[in-house]
Amino acid sequence: MEKKEFISALTQAFNKNGLGKMLSLEKSEAFFALTERMLTENEKYNLTAITDVDMIILNHYVDCAALAARLPKGSKIIDVGCGAGFPTLPVAMLRPDVKITAVDSTEKRINYVKETAELLGLSNVEALTMRAEDGGRSPEFREKFDIATARAVANMRVLTELCLPFVKVGGEMLAMKGKNAEFELGEAKRAIATLGGRGATVESIVLKSASGEDFSHPLIRVSKKEKTPSAYPRPFAQISKKPL
C-alpha cells in the first residue's frame, strides 16, 4: 500500500472508532514506517499472522489505541508478553507522556521491539527479555508499575498471576481480551483476590471496521488494593498446572 493510501485508511479507522484526535501527520507516518518494517521483518521474526494492511490497522493499531486512550497521564506501564510490540509500540507512539516497559520471554522478539523503538525514535520504551514470573519476583520490577497490561498471552486465571505482582497498590491490571472476557473473569475471581486485586470489571470495547463489521475487544480492569503475598508469582509450571 502506498503511504498516502495507508494514511487515509489509518485516519478513517481512527475517526470511525472515536480516536481521531490521537493521530497527527507525524504519528501517521510513524505508523506507516512501523507497518513497512513489520511486514519486511515478518519472515525473520515471525511477528504477525495478520498481513492485510486494513486488518493490521484495525486489529493492531486501533485496538492498541483504544487502550492508549484509557491510560492515566504520565503513568508507568508494563506490557507482559509484548511479542512484536503490541500494545507497547502503538501506546508509546500515541502517548509520549507514558513510559512503557515491554517484556517477553523470547529474545528475538525483544530485539525486534528494541530496534523498532529506536527506528521510530521512541525514547519512552524499554524492552527486556524476561519471563513475567521472574520479573514479578524481582525487587526491581515487583509492585513498581501503575499499570500492567497484556494482550493474547494467557487466560485470565494464569495472566493475573503473571501481571498483578508488577502493579503498585492503587494501580490497575488492564487485560485486553476477546469475547470470553466475562467467563474468564468469573474463573479468575479467586486468583484476583489471592494476589491483592479487588473490584474487577469488564469494559466493553467494540472495534468498528471499514466494512461495517464490529469486533468485540473487551478490557478486563482489575484494581490492586493490597500487596501481593510473597509466595507469588510461582514458577510457571505451577501457575499453568495449578492456576489459582
Ligand code: SAM
Ligand atoms: N502481546 C502480543 C500481541 O498481542 O500481539 C503478543 C502475543 S503472543 C500470542 C504471546 C507472547 O507472550 C509471546 O511472544 C510469548 O513469548 C509471550 N509470553 C508467554 N508467556 C510468557 C511469560 N511467562 N513471560 C514472558 N513472556 C511470555
